[in-house]
Amino acid sequence: MNLFSNIEIPSQMKRCINSHPLSLRRWGVLALVSVGFTIQFGVDWGLQHDVLGRRELTVWLDPIAHVVLAISVTLPWIVALRLPRSYLLLAAAAALLIDIDHIIAARSFSLTAAINLPGRPISHSLLFSTGAAVIFGLMVRRTTAAIVVLIALFTHVSRDATGGGTPLLWPLAESTQIPADWHIGFWLMVALAGSFWRFRKNRAEDSV
Numbered sequence: 294m295n296l297f298s299n300i301e302i303p304s305q306m307k308r309c310i311n312s313h314p315l316s317l318r319r320w321g322v323l324a325l326v327s328v329g330f331t332i333q334f335g336v337d338w339g340l341q342h343d344v345l346g347r348r349e350l351t352v353w354l355d356p357i358a359h360v361v362l363a364i365s366v367t368l369p370w371i372v373a374l375r376l377p378r379s380y381l382l383l384a385a386a387a388a389l390l391i392d393i394d395h396i397i398a399a400r401s402f403s404l405t406a407a408i409n410l411p412g413r414p415i416s417h418s419l420l421f422s423t424g425a426a427v428i429f430g431l432m433v434r435r436t437t438a439a440i441v442v443l444i445a446l447f448t449h450v451s452r453d454a455t456g457g458g459t460p461l462l463w464p465l466a467e468s469t470q471i472p473a474d475w476h477i478g479f480w481l482m483v484a485l486a487g488s489f490w491r492f493r494k495n496r497a498e499d500s501v
């Protein structure tokens with residue numbers, strides 16, 4: 294018999310577990326953001342040089358870069374706005390799960406088929422990402438959760454668009470390519486803005 298089966302967690306404690314904010318100092322946030330963006334360059338280098346010797350193996354580095362980028366961009370804002378730490382998992386899941394559309398488009402669980410499509414599916418677009426985030430927000434009734442999902446999806450399609458073959462602006466364009474330094478520069482600014490916003494807010498709180 295499980296001794297803990299009859300113990301009920303008070304609803305207040307449940308709420309606390311679910312919405313416990315992530316507390317990090319500004320230097321900690323900046324350090325994690327730096328590591329996250331360094332990993333982007335590392336993965337890109339690895340993909341370009343097929344560092345694992347086979348494309349089917351090396352391509353697995355890409356989901357890591359997507360998850361790390363989504364977390365690096367949303368982390369400063371999750372800390373700054375005192376959002377639940379579980380939102381980091383939400384960002385990671387959104388950045389990862391969008392690639393399920395490759396399996397659907399390829400109609401196969403074969404990795405070779407999924408990575409050899411003529412182009413990425415239309416679900417890799419800003420329009421689809423926005424629609425998916427809105428639907429998710431309506432389902433969970435949390436605007437902040439929807440915004441975190443939206444940003445995570447945008448980081449994904451933005452990173453994919455640096456390699457071309459991404460219908461970023463669908464239905465206006467079938468494929469859009471953006472320069473890699475624009476992509477990195479934009480998301481780095483978003484991440485730094487989150488860190489800086491927190492710093493200013495704390496300074497204002499300190500002076501009260």
Ligand SMILES: [Zn+2]
Binds near residue numbers: 392413417449
């Ligand atoms: Zn993708």
